[in-house]
Each structure stands twice: as structure tokens, then as C-alpha cells.
Amino acid sequence: MSEIIQKVKNxxxxxxxxxxxEISILKNITTNIxxxxxxxxxxxxxxGKSTLAxxxxxxxxxxxxxxxxxxxxxxxxxxxxxxxxLEKIRGRKIAMIPQxxxxxxxxxxxxxxxxxxxxxxxxxxxxxxxxKKISELLNKVRLPSxxxxxxxxxxxxxxxxxxxxxxxxALAGNPDLLLLDEPTTGLDVTTQAHxxxxxxxxxxxxxxxxxxxxxDLGAIAQVSDRIIVMYSGEIVLEGPARDILKRPIHxxxxxxxxxxxxLSLAGLPGxxxxxxxxxxxxxxxxxxxxxxNLAEEKCKKNSPDLEYINELKTSVRCxxxxxxxxxxxxxxxxxxxxxxxxxxxxxxxxxxVSISYAKQKLLDQILNKITDTNPTVKDIxxxxxxGETIALxxxxxxGKSTxxxxxxxxxxxxxGNIKFNQDRILSNDLKKRNSSDLRAIQLIFQNPDESLNxxxxxxxxxxxxxxxxxxxxxxxxxxxxxxxxEKVRLGKFYMTRYPRQLSGGEKQRVAVARAFAAKPDIILCxxxxxxxxxxxxxxxxxxxxxxKEDFGTTYIFVSHDLAVVRAISDRVAVLYQGRLCEIGPSKxxxxxxxxxxxxxxxxxxxxxxxxxxxxxxxEDIVEDKPPEKGCCFQGRCPRILGDKCKNETPPWQxxxxxxxxxxxxxxxxxxxxxxxx
Amino acid sequence: xxxxxxxxxxxxxxxxxxxxLITFVGTEVLPGDACTxxxxxEAYGAALEACYKRLGLDIPAHERYLSWAYNVIQxxxxxxxxxxxxxxxxxxxxxxxxxxxxxxxIIIGIPLALIxxxxxxxxxxxxPDITISTVTIFAMTIPEFISATLLILVVAIWxxxxxxxxxxxxxxxxxxxxxxxxxxxxxxxxxxxxxxxRMVRSSVIQVMAxxxxxxxxxxxxxxxxxxxxxxxxxxxxPAINVVALTxxxxxxxxxxxxxxxxxxxxxxxxxxxxxxxxxxxxxxLAIILASIYVSINLxxxxxxxxxxxxxxxxxxxx
Ligand SMILES: Nc1ncnc2c1ncn2[C@@H]1O[C@H](COP(=O)(O)OP(=O)(O)OP(=O)(O)O)[C@@H](O)[C@H]1O
Ligand code: SF4
Ligand code: SF4
Ligand SMILES: [Mg+2]
Numbered sequence: 001m002s003e004i005i006q007k008v009k010n011x012x013x014x015x016x017x018x019x020x021x022e023i024s025i026l027k028n029i030t031t032n033i034x035x036x037x038x039x040x041x042x043x044x045x046x047x048g049k050s051t052l053a054x055x056x057x058x059x060x061x062x063x064x065x066x067x068x069x070x071x072x073x074x075x076x077x078x079x080x081x082x083x084x085x086l087e088k089i090r091g092r093k094i095a096m097i098p099q100x101x102x103x104x105x106x107x108x109x110x111x112x113x114x115x116x117x118x119x120x121x122x123x124x125x126x127x128x129x130x131x132k133k134i135s136e137l138l139n140k141v142r143l144p145s146x147x148x149x150x151x152x153x154x155x156x157x158x159x160x161x162x163x164x165x166x167x168x169x170a171l172a173g174n175p176d177l178l179l180l181d182e183p184t185t186g187l188d189v190t191t192q193a194h195x196x197x198x199x200x201x202x203x204x205x206x207x208x209x210x211x212x213x214x215x216d217l218g219a220i221a222q223v224s225d226r227i228i229v230m231y232s233g234e235i236v237l238e239g240p241a242r243d244i245l246k247r248p249i250h251x252x253x254x255x256x257x258x259x260x261x262x263l264s265l266a267g268l269p270g271x272x273x274x275x276x277x278x279x280x281x282x283x284x285x286x287x288x289x290x291x292x293n294l295a296e297e298k299c300k301k302n303s304p305d306l307e308y309i310n311e312l313k314t315s316v317r318c319x320x321x322x323x324x325x326x327x328x329x330x331x332x333x334x335x336x337x338x339x340x341x342x343x344x345x346x347x348x349x350x351x352x353v354s355i356s357y358a359k360q361k362l363l364d365q366i367l368n369k370i371t372d373t374n375p376t377v378k379d380i381x382x383x384x385x386x387g388e389t390i391a392l393x394x395x396x397x398x399g400k401s402t403x404x405x406x407x408x409x410x411x412x413x414x415x416g417n418i419k420f421n422q423d424r425i426l427s428n429d430l431k432k433r434n435s436s437d438l439r440a441i442q443l444i445f446q447n448p449d450e451s452l453n454x455x456x457x458x459x460x461x462x463x464x465x466x467x468x469x470x471x472x473x474x475x476x477x478x479x480x481x482x483x484x485x486e487k488v489r490l491g492k493f494y495m496t497r498y499p500r501q502l503s504g505g506e507k508q509r510v511a512v513a514r515a516f517a518a519k520p521d522i523i524l525c526x527x528x529x530x531x532x533x534x535x536x537x538x539x540x541x542x543x544x545x546x547x548k549e550d551f552g553t554t555y556i557f558v559s560h561d562l563a564v565v566r567a568i569s570d571r572v573a574v575l576y577q578g579r580l581c582e583i584g585p586s587k588x589x590x591x592x593x594x595x596x597x598x599x600x601x602x603x604x605x606x607x608x609x610x611x612x613x614x615x616x617x618x619e620d621i622v623e624d625k626p627p628e629k630g631c632c633f634q635g636r637c638p639r640i641l642g643d644k645c646k647n648e649t650p651p652w653q654x655x656x657x658x659x660x661x662x663x664x665x666x667x668x669x670x671x672x673x674x675x676x677x
Numbered sequence: 678x679x680x681x682x683x684x685x686x687x688x689x690x691x692x693x694x695x696x697x698l699i700t701f702v703g704t705e706v707l708p709g710d711a712c713t714x715x716x717x718x719e720a721y722g723a724a725l726e727a728c729y730k731r732l733g734l735d736i737p738a739h740e741r742y743l744s745w746a747y748n749v750i751q752x753x754x755x756x757x758x759x760x761x762x763x764x765x766x767x768x769x770x771x772x773x774x775x776x777x778x779x780x781x782x783i784i785i786g787i788p789l790a791l792i793x794x795x796x797x798x799x800x801x802x803x804x805p806d807i808t809i810s811t812v813t814i815f816a817m818t819i820p821e822f823i824s825a826t827l828l829i830l831v832v833a834i835w836x837x838x839x840x841x842x843x844x845x846x847x848x849x850x851x852x853x854x855x856x857x858x859x860x861x862x863x864x865x866x867x868x869x870x871x872x873x874x875r876m877v878r879s880s881v882i883q884v885m886a887x888x889x890x891x892x893x894x895x896x897x898x899x900x901x902x903x904x905x906x907x908x909x910x911x912x913x914x915p916a917i918n919v920v921a922l923t924x925x926x927x928x929x930x931x932x933x934x935x936x937x938x939x940x941x942x943x944x945x946x947x948x949x950x951x952x953x954x955x956x957x958x959x960x961x962l963a964i965i966l967a968s969i970y971v972s973i974n975l976x977x978x979x980x981x982x983x984x985x986x987x988x989x990x991x992x993x994x995x
Contacts, residue, residue, distance in 0.1 A: 057895055062886070083900060091897030098895075103888040108910045108985075117906075121897050169896070 005176055005209055006033040006056055011069035013051055013060060014279075023280035024067055026051055027233045030306075033177065038203055038210040040224030040241065042217055044256075044276055044533040045504075047230040049213045050099075053179045055079065056211060057094050058086050073177070092122040095170035099182040101162035105154035111138075112150030115169050122173030137168040141198060159396075160191035160620055167198065171206070178210045184219055188395040188560065193604035193614040196222050215533060217260060218606030221245055222614070229253045232276050232287040235306060239314030242610050249314065249321045251292045259538035261567035263605055266587060268545055268567050271538035275503050286318070294320045345386045347554055348407070348522060352416035353380040355399075355406050355578075374628055375414055377402050377578035386521075389548065389555040391569035391586070393562060393601070399578035400558040404524045407556065408443050409433055421521075439469045442515040446527035448507035452499040458485070458510055459495040465517040484513040487550075488543060505536035509543065516547060522554045529564060541568055562605050566590055574598050576633050577626035584659030594670045595661040596639045631664065639665060639673075685978055689971040696967040697749070697960075701742050704956045745960070754961035757950075764961045767946070770848045772965075775942035777851055778858055778865070779931055783924060786866040787873065790920075791913075794877025798912075799904065801882060809874070816871035821930045825864040825937040832860060842939045849941075861938045865930045869923050876919045877912070884912040914985055921977030925970045 008031050014024035026048045033039055033056075041049045054061065055071050058078030071078045073094060078086070090096075098104035105114060112134055119130045138146035141164040154162055163183060170178055180199070184192040200223055203210055214220050220227060220241075227244040229237040229252065237250040248254045255272040262269075274291040286292070286299040299319060306317045356375035377399040384390050392400045405411040407418060409430035418426045420437065427433050445451040452461055462481045466472045472480055482492050488509040499507055508528060515523050525544070529537040545568060548555060559565050565572060566586060573583040574597060582595035593599045596618075603615035618636045626632050630646040637645065644664050653667040654660045661667055713725070729735045748755060754764035793813065797806040816824075832838050839859055884890060885908060893907045932944030939945070943962065950958035 054895075059891075059895060061891075087897045087899055089897070090895050096892065096895040098888060098892050100888060104892040106889040106893065106907045106911065108914075109906065117898060118896050121899075173897070 002035045002037075004032045005035050005074060006211075007070075007072040008032070008052070008056065009070050009072070011052075011055060011071060012067040013048075013055060013064055014067045015064050017280060021280065022067065025064070025233050025279045026055070028069070029235060030069075031228060031235065031238065033209055033211060035176075035209055036203075036207050037225045038212060038223050040220035040227045041211060041213045041230060042215065042220050042227060042256075043230035044535065045215060046276055046279075048233040049215075049230055050181050052230070053096075053181055053211055053213045056177070056179060057090055057096060059090075087121075091118055091170075091175070092173040093175055094177045094179065095173055095175040097163075097166050097170045097178060097180040097183045099185060101166040101183075102154065102159060104166060105162060107154055109153075110150065111152055111154065111157070111165050115150070115165070115172055118169050118172035133172070137171055138165070140171065140202075141165070141168040142194075143168075159187055160195065163187060163191075163195055164198070167195075167202070171202065174206075175208060178208050180210060180212045182214050182216075183212075185214065185216065188620070189562065189601060189606075190395060190604040190616075190618070191620045192219065193606065193616055194620045196606070197614075197616060199223055216606070217245070217257065217534075217608035221608045221610050222606055229256075233279065234287060234317065235315070236288065236317045237315070238306075239312060239316075243312060243314060245608055245610060247325075249312075249324045250316050250318050251294050251320070251324065252288050254324060255291070255293075256535060257608060259535045260608055261538075261541070261561075261563040262607060263563050263566055263590060263602065264607070266566065268542050269538040271542050272535040273539075275505060275533075275536065288318075294318075294323055296320065346383050346422055347386040347420070348384040348556075349419040349422070350380050350382045350384075350403075350407075350416065351419065353403070353406065353413050353418065354378040354415045355402055355411060356414045357402075374626060375578070376626075377406075378626070380416070380580060382573055382580075382583065384522075384554060384556065386554055387548075387552045388570045389557055389568055390571045390573065391557040391559065391565040392573050392575055393559060393565050394575035395601075396560065397577070398575040400560075400575060401526055402578070403575075404443070404526050404556065404558055407522075408441055408524055409438075435469065439465075439518045440521045441524065442518050442520040442522070443524045443526065444508075444511050444515050444528045447531050448504070448511045449499070451511055452507060452514075454499050456498070457495065458490075458497050458499075458502075461499075461510060462514055462517055465514060469518050480517075484517055487516065487547065488513045503536075504532050505539060508532060508536075508540055512540070512543065512547070516551070516553075519551075520553065522556065525555055525557045527559055528557075530559065530561070537564070544568065562601060563607075574601065577623065579626060579632035580662060581633060582659060582661045584655075584657070588655075588657040588659050592655075592657065592659065592671055593674060594655060594659055594667055595633075595663055596637050596665075596670070597633045598661075599674060600636070600638065631662075639670075641665065681982065682979065685975055689975050692971050693964065693967055697746060697964055698742075700960050700963040701738075701745070704960060705738055749961075749964060754964075755957045757955055757958050764958055767958065768943075768961065768965070771941065771943050771946050773851075774849075774854065774940070775931060775935070775944065777854055778861055778935070778940065778942055779924075779927060781858060781862045782866040782869065782927065785862065786870040787920065789866075790870045790873035791877055793870070793874040795881055795904075795909070797874065797878045798881035798885065810878075813871040813874050816867045817875065819868070821864055821868060821933045822937055824867055825861070825934050828860050828864055829937070845941065858940070861934050861940055864934045864937075865927060868930060869927050872923050873916075873920055876923075877916050880916050881908060881912040884908050887911075910984075914981060917981050917984075918974075918977045921973045925973045928966055928969065 008029055011026055011029040012024050013026040014022050017023050029052060041052060043049050051061070051064065056073070056078070058071065058081055060066055060079070066079050070080070073089065076089060078089070105111070115134050115137060116130055119125060119133055123130070123133075125133060134150055135146040138149055143149050143161060143164050149157070149161070149165075154165070157165065167183070183199070184195050187195060196219060199210070202208065203223070210223070212220060212223050224241040226239065227241045228235055229244065229250065231252050237244060237248065237253050244253065245257065248257055255270075258270040259272055260269060272291055277287060277290070284303065285301055286295070286303050289295050289299050292299065296319070304317050304319050306315045308315045354375045355377040358375070380403060382390070392403060394400055402411065406413050409426065409428070412428045420426050420440065424437070426437060459481055462484055463477055466477055466480050481495060485492065485494055490506065490509055490513070494502070494506070499510070502510065529540050532540060541564065544555070547553065557565065557569055569586045571584065572586050572589045574581045574589070574595060576597050581597045582589060589598060590602065593602050600618045603617050606614055617638045621636055623635050627634055630648060631637070631650045634640055634645045641664055648664070650662045650664045652660055652662050655667045655671065659667070661670070663670065734741070745755065752765070754768070756762070757764045757767050793809050797809050800806045829842075833840060840857060845853060845857060890903065890907055893903045898907070931942065932947055934940070935942045935944035936948050943965070946958070947962050950962065
């Protein structure tokens with residue numbers, strides 16, 4: 001057994017409430033980190049993962065304080081040391097890779113300076129050696145042309161590049177322990193897979209121990225040797241990664257794994273009811289009691305201890321774990337969607353749509369000349385059938401939201417038209433759309449915090465569309481609101497609440513209710529579950545599916561998460577740089593990805609299974625604009641044919657199973673290559 | 678970047694144009710005019726007409742505006758009525774006197790505000806912050822005319838340390854002026870400093886809570902180095918515009934304070950020429966004060982543009 005480098009003993013951290021009560025957000029945490037191992041800490045937002053990781057650096061956020069226990073790194077008792085002493089350890093012995101590198105790099109200092117600063121503090125190199133070391137570090141994190149990158153400011157790099165810089169900076173002091181707080185959250189799937197692969201390489205290469213904090217079990221599965229599952233400030237399960245992921249013996253972990261949509265499984269993930277208790281609200285009993293489907297009477301009164309099971313090398317905090325131990329069925333619970341055959345009854349047709357963000361020069365506007373020959377979104381042709389869920393997928397910057405905004409009328413199309421119900425061409429200009437067109441198309445946004453007016457109660461929020469489109473008032477209005485709330489499974493008493501009094505999932509339900517209030521034909525969903533925890537995400541997805549079945553609504557669903565798209569959509573359109581690459585029924589696109597870009601995207605998806613490794617087939621270069629001519633994917637295509645791809649726009653080809661792709665390689669040939677792999 | 682600067686300058690010029698129009702129209706619609714005030718009881722018949730003729734008040738208003746604007750652009754504000762001399766000559770020493778007053782207030786106020794703001798932010802909720810914050814909030818709420826009067830009462834009348842009222846000729850030299858300006862400067866600087874210190878404090882606190890400062894701490898950067906390299910440049914950048922606004926706003930304070938202390942500056946001239954209905958001078962003052970206001974804001978915008986790496990590249994790329 002290798003030596004322990006970080007010991008956390010009975011650690012409790014809390015804050016003082018306004019009434020002066022001490023409320024703990026970490027309760028009695030005890031765990032060890034061994035030399036050279038990577039430990040994943042996983043849990044929903046608010047479970048205390050980041051607080052725990054920061055405490056391992058002797059850092060307690062402003063407003064929090066240590067209530068008891070200790071963190072011992074080698075022989076240093078970190079939480080009892082003063083800042084002067086900690087400065088010698090931080091960055092040198094223990095380094096941190098932050099959640100959002102974009103915000104964690106100081107905006108007014110160049111990349112090179114920020115790395116140099118760490119080197120100056122923690123090494124004895126002279127100026128020349130440091131300069132060499134900076135290049136070496138940037139090289140190690142696989143950034144192109146380190147010399148020029150070093151001279152840039154943080155905002156001049158893409159998200160993935162910023163994250164790499166942060167990794168490089170953390171490695172500057174050659175630390176024994178690396179703490180990573182959600183290092184890939186917010187990155188594109190392909191970028192995320194590459195950063196994780198880099199981290200794995202560094203862990204092997206340098207023998208550094210890592211603590212990897214994330215809400216994403218998919219990412220955790222790729223890097224961890226051991227996993228700690230946290231719930232409401234406690235460790236509920238801890239053990240070897242493989243066992244935890246394959247045979248979770250705590251009901252919470254079981255439910256969590258169940259609520260993650262998987263590529264390999266069609267249908268909606270099972271959802272867990274309720275949400276994590278707020279700190280300070282739970283008095284006695286098991287903290288998971290309200291949401292647990294194995295709960296018994298004794299769980300209500302007594303809280304279980306963390307019990308170590310020798311033969312499994314696992315610790316678990318549950319009275320009934322044995323029930324899950326016996327449960328040999330590995331089958332994932334997933335409610336299958338009825339993929340009933342959708343009648344060809346087109347409700348929305350996008351014809352040759354292009355959209356440009358470039359501002360037209362005044363003169364060209366007067367002469368009505370089109371100057372932007374290379375618009376952000378170009379040549380989009382999609383026919384959408386009534387009652388289907390069509391998803392737009394692609395990396396950030398692929399124009400998914402842009403297309404949605406145009407359909408909603410928030411953004412003018414430059415060319416082409418959008419037809420509703422086969423005969424009405426929707427106006428380009430929101431102001432010129434009539435009330436029934438406006439009612440017919442509703443939007444749900446990514447972030448309910450921004451789309452719900454914080455000064456209105458839920459009742460007022462839902463009353464708005466009802467008054468506007470149906471002129472309801474009085475008793476009728478009220479009954480309709482109660483009805484709507486019921487549909488999204490919220491009680492009547494939510495009417496008087498303000499958005500800040502709702503949890504993330506509840507807010508998104510209100511946003512869904514508001515969209516349905518207009519009795520729309522089409523609902524545009526822009527990353528509606530991205531801001532939610534997986535268990536909440538599963539619930540919202542199930543809700544959306546249920547409502548759709550009840551009302552026959554058509555969804556246009558935008559997401560960067562391919563597994564979510566797999567779970568909810570009937571048809572997928574894959575976009576790259578504002579151009580369509582592939583479109584077809586979900587089950588076929590996922591089973592036989594034929595376009596090289598679809599192959600790249602699907603290969604990078606992380607599954608919460610240590611045995612399914614992502615396939616990285618293309619570099620994660622960021623292109624800031626689409627190529628002038630030829631295939632849009634030429635810059636990154638692993639199967640590029642040469643000049644043909646660079647000069648000629650590829651033709652559409654339709655495969656036997658209904659997939660349409662845009663590529664110069666014959667679709668049969670592509671299918672064969674990919675099946676051969 | 679170049680276009681942005683041109684755009685800002687153009688906007689400033691438009692503002693000036695509008696101000697000139699408003700003052701012109703304003704003085705036009707007020708009952709009574711320069712001649713009736715000047716001639717008082719003799720304001721009738723031939724004398725009045727002669728006066729109108731001499732001042733050019735007999736030609737239509739828009740023509741008068743155009744010729745006036747034309748002259749102003751060339752730096753000629755016309756003729757003061759009460760002083761009976763070119764306005765430029767009246768203004769010269771007054772501008773100088775006010776400049777001395779304002780610059781003294783700025784030279785003392787800005788560094789003091791920065792220091793106080795930074796101290797209160799870094800020792801947030803500790804004793805230094807609590808004391809300084811109480812004092813600054815108190816100072817912020819007292820208008821100049823009260824603080825000026827109190828200063829005169831305490832320092833000049835009770836303690837008899839300094840002269841309470843400034844009794845010097847308008848064309849006094851700077852050296853003679855200095856001992857007289859101490860109290861007015863304190864009165865002006867107090868409220869301005871308090872405002873800026875609060876602003877700097879909240880800006881520094883905000884940056885201190887940012888992810889990149891937490892990162893710098895976790896990187897092991899020593900405290901003061903972190904403050905100077907990571908915190909202050911980012912915290913003070915947004916403060917530039919507020920400082921500019923405060924300085925521009927100080928102009929109003931200058932007027933009040935000058936009147937209370939009988940200080941021979943632009944501010945007193947404003948009040949004097951309004952009560953004398955010396956309309957040409959009022960117009961000239963309005964334009965001058967507006968130009969100062971506009972240029973201070975312009976300078977602040979340009980400084981922000983130049984110092985913020987983010988804006989710089991944004992502009993180059995576009
Ligand atoms: N207001 C704007 N001005 C100029 N360019 C813009 C603007 N908004 C978006 N873009 C550009 O348009 C492209 C498509 O943006 P869009 O927001 O539609 O992407 P997305 O696929 O929704 O990405 P994400 O997953 O990050 O939301 C990007 O290259 C983006 O930089
Ligand atoms: S102790 Fe009871 S309530 Fe808690 S997780 Fe186990 S079965 Fe569920
Ligand atoms: S057309 Fe060429 S570059 Fe484009 S996807 Fe096909 S092979 Fe790749
Ligand atoms: Mg988007």
C-alpha cells in the first residue's frame with residue numbers, strides 16, 4: 001500500500017446563519033488520499049465537493065469557517081497554518097486547477113506572466129530557464145506555438161485553451177497533489193475528452209496524486225481510481241471506481257447513475273424525486289430519506305454511519321445497502337419512449353436559411369447588396385413534422401442557438417424563408433408577426449434565472465401569456481394557472497412564490513409551464529437542462545416527454561449533450577460551423593454515425609463507465625469562422641480527401657436507413673469504415 | 678479603436694451644441710433681457726433701442742445665435758454687460774482661480790480616496806473599515822454649503838486659525854491665493870473623496886471575491902503582491918469613469934463653495950452674472966462648464982480604452 005499524502009479527519013465546515021446558528025455544510029468528513037492515485041469526488045451541486053477540495057489546500061472560503069477536524073498534508077496541519085506558511089505549500093506542494101479557467105486567469109496579465117509568477121514563487125530557476133520552462137509547460141499541455149500563446153491575454157484564448165493554461169500553471173511548481181474543481185465543465189464534448197486525456201497522461205507521467213471534483217460521473221469515470229460520493233455534506237459512498245460505477249450500493253448513487261442518459265440506451269433515464277435538502281434544514285434521520293425508495297421507518301429517526309465493508313473495500317452510509325448488494329440485475333431502468341410513426345405532416349420548413357451576424361455597411365444596405373459571402377449559418381434546409389422532437393447538436397459556435405433565434409423571430413434571416421403550417425411564411429421581423437404566429441412558437445431558455453422576472457410571482461409569470469393570448473381574467477385565469485402548475489407537477493402553493501424561492505429544477509418547470517400556457521404548436525428548447533443536476537435533468541426530460549405526448553407539441557431541441565439528445569429526440573441534425581453535416585432518425589445517426597463529424601462528436605462522449613473510453617479521432621482545434629469554400633469540416637476532418645474537400649461543396653447523399661449526410665466520401669464506404677472500427 | 682475615438686469626440690461636440698442651444702433658448706425666453714436690466718428705469722424709447730442696437734438684440738434670434746456660435750468657435754465670447762469689457766478678459770483670472778481650487782481638491786482628493794478605498798476594502802468589516810466607512814458615509818451626506826459654513830464657524834470663527842472669507846482681488850497671484858484656499862478645498866474635497874472612496878472600496882471588494890484572486894491565493898502568491906498585481910489593476914479600471922464623473926460633478930460643488938467663501942472664481946461669476954442678467958457671460962460660462970464636463974468624460978473613456986487589454990484587442994480584431 002502506498003503512502004498517504006493527505007489525511008482528512010472528522011472535518012466539519014460551516015457558516016453562521018443570520019440568526020446566529022451554526023450550520024454545517026461539511027459534516028465529519030474522513031478520508032485519505034494516497035500517493036499517485038486519482039480520487040473522484042462526485043455529487044450534485046451544493047453537496048460540498050468544492051468546499052472539501054479547497055479545505056485540502058487549507059483554504060476556507062470567505063464566510064465559512066472550520067467547525068472541527070483537520071486536514072493533514074504530509075506533516076502539515078493545513079487548517080491551523082497562517083497565510084505566510086501556506087504560501088509555501090500552495091502552488092508548490094498542492095496546486096489547484098479551477099472550475100472556470102476563463103474566470104480564474106487574471107484578465108490584465110499575460111499568460112506567460114501568470115505562469116512565470118508561479119515559477120518564480122516555487123522554483124529557483126533564473127530568467128532564461130524560466131522562459132524555457134514556460135514553453136515546456138505550454139507544450140506539455142499541448143498548446144500550439146507556446147511562444148505566441150505566452151504573449152496573449154486570457155480572453156484571447158478559447159475555453160479549452162484557457163483550461164490547458166490552467167493545467168500548465170498548476171504543474172509549474174511540480175506539485176505532489178493536484179486538486180481539480182470541475183476542470184472540464186462548460187467545455188465542448190470533444191474539448192472535454194481531450195483535456196481529460198491530457199490529465200490522465202499527466203497523472204501517469206508525473207505520478208502526481210489528483211483529487212478530481214465533478215458533478216459529471218462520465219468525466220469521473222474516465223480518470224478516477226477511487227470515487228467518493230457526497231450528499232448533503234456527507235460522504236455516502238466511497239470505494240474503487242469500477243465497483244461504484246458498476247455496482248453502486250447506495251440508493252443515491254444508484255439513482256444518480258440511473259438518471260444519466262446514456263448513448264447506448266434509447267429512451268428517457270429514470271428520474272429521482274425531490275432534491276437535496278438545504279443546509280440546516282435536516283434535523284434527524286438519514287439525509288437521503290425523502291428521496292430514497294428503500295427508506296424504512298428507522299431511516300427517519302436514525303442516521304446511518306459510514307460503514308466499511310472489507311470484502312468490497314467500500315464504505316457506505318445506508319442501513320439497507322445489502323438489498324442493493326443482492327440486486328444482481330445490472331439492467332438500467334429507463335422508460336422507453338413510444339416512437340410512434342410520425343405522420344408526414346410538415347409544420348415548419350426551413351428553406352435555404354442563412355443568417356449573418358456581420359453588420360451591413362450603410363451603402364450596401366441602400367444598394368441592397370449582400371456583402372457577407374460567408375455567413376455564420378448557411379444553407380439550412382430542414383422540414384419538421386408535427387409532433388416530432390428534432391434536435392440540433394454541435395459544438396459551441398455551431399449556430400444551434402442562432403437558428404432557434406431565427407425561428408422565434410428574434411434574429412433576421414439573411415436569405416431563405418421559414419414556413420409555418422406549410423403555407424404561412426413567417427416574417428423575418430418579430431414586430432410584423434401576428435399574435436397567432438407568436439403564440440404558436442414558444443421558447444424555453446437555458447437559464448431560468450435569466451428568463452424569469454425575479455420581481456414577479458409564479459402566478460404573475462404564468463398569467464402573462466394567458467392574458468396576452470387568450471384574454472383570460474379572474475377565476476378562469478386562476479384555474480388555468482393552477483392547471484398549468486399541476487401539469488408540471490407543482491402544487492398550488494407555488495403561485496405566491498418568487499423565482500428566488502425556487503430550486504433550479506422548479507424554476508425550469510415554471511419556465512416550461514409558461515411556454516405551455518400559450519398552447520403552442522412548436523416549442524424551442526435551448527439547452528433547457530444544461531444548468532440542472534442530472535437527477536433534476538432526468539425529471540425535466542420526463543416531464544417534457546409527457547407533456548408532448550399529451551398535447552402533440554413539436555419540439556426543436558438544442559443541446560450540446562449528445563446523450564440527452566439521444567434520450568429525447570426522434571430526429572437529429574448535426575451542425576458544424578453553421579452548416580448541416582448530417583440529418584436523420586436518432587436511432588440511426590447514433591447507431592451508424594456516417595458523417596466524419598458525427599463520428600468525432602460521438603466518439604468524444606463520456607460514459608459513466610470506466611470500460612468505455614472516448615475515441616479521439618480529431619484534434620480539438622477551435623475555428624473562429626467557417627471556411628470560404630469546400631466542406632465546412634475540412635479543418636478538422638480525419639478522413640479528408642484533399643483538394644476536393646477544400647474546393648468543392650460536398651453533395652447530399654441519402655443512406656438506406658434514412659440518414660442524409662453531406663460528404664464527398666460515398667456513404668456506403670463511410671458506413672463500412674466505421675463499422676470496421 | 679480609431680473610429681471609436683472619433684465617435685466619442687463627435688458625441689461630445691453634439692452635446693456641446695445642444696447645451697449652447699438650450700442656454701441660448703433659455704436666456705431668450707426668460708422675461709426681461711439684458712437691456713431692461715442694464716438700463717433699469719430708463720428702459721424705454723430711444724435709450725432702449727440704442728441699447729438693443731448696440732448689443733445686436735434687434736436682429737432675429739436665429740441669426741443672433743449663428744453669429745454668436747461663429748464667434749465662440751473662434752474663441753470670442755463677446756462683451757460682458759456688467760463689467761463692460763470683453764468676456765475673455767473677465768474669464769481669464771476667474772478660470773485660473775477656479776483651476777487652482779479644483780486642482781488642489783483633485784490632487785488631494787484622488788490619492789486620498791484611493792488609499793481610503795483600498796484600506797477599507799482590504800480590512801473589510803475590521804476596525805479600520807468600520808471607522809473610515811462611518812466617516813465617509815457621514816461626509817457623503819453633508820452638502821457643501823453646510824460643511825463650508827461649519828468649517829468657517831469652527832476653524833475661522835472659533836479657532837481663528839484661518840481666514841473665513843476670501844478677500845482678495847480677482848487677479849491675485851497663485852502664491853497669495855494659497856493660504857486662502859485651504860478651507861474651500863477641504864469643503865470641496867470632502868464630499869468628492871468620500872464618494873470616490875466608497876466606489877473604490879466596492880470595486881476592490883468585488884475583485885477580491887473573483888475567481889482569479891482566489892486562484893492567485895491558491896497559487897501561493899504573497900498577499901501584497903496579489904493585491905498590487907492581480908487586484909488593483911482590475912479594480913481601478915472601472916473606477917476611472919466614476920472618478921471622472923465625480924470630478925465633473927465637483928464643478929457644482931465648486932460653484933456653491935465659491936459663493937460661501939466669497940472666492941473669486943468661475944462659480945461666483947456664475948451666480949454674479951445670473952443675478953446681473955449678464956446674459957452673454959452666462960452663456961459663455963455654460964459653454965465652458967459643459968466643455969470641461971465633456972472633456973473629462975472623454976479623457977476617462979480614452980484612458981479606459983487604452984488600459985483595458987480586453988477592449989484593445991476587441992477593437993483591433995473587428
Ligand atoms: N451577437 C453576436 N455577434 C457576433 N457573433 C455572434 C453573436 N452571437 C453569436 N455569434 C457567433 O455565432 C456563432 C454561433 O453562435 P451560437 O450562439 O448560435 O452557437 P451555439 O451552437 O448555440 O453555441 P453554445 O453551445 O456555446 O451555446 C458563433 O461563432 C458565435 O461566435
Ligand atoms: S439509510 Fe434508509 S433512507 Fe438512507 S439511504 Fe439507506 S435506505 Fe435510504
Ligand atoms: S467532405 Fe471531405 S472534409 Fe468534408 S467531411 Fe467529407 S471527407 Fe471530411
Ligand atoms: Mg447556445
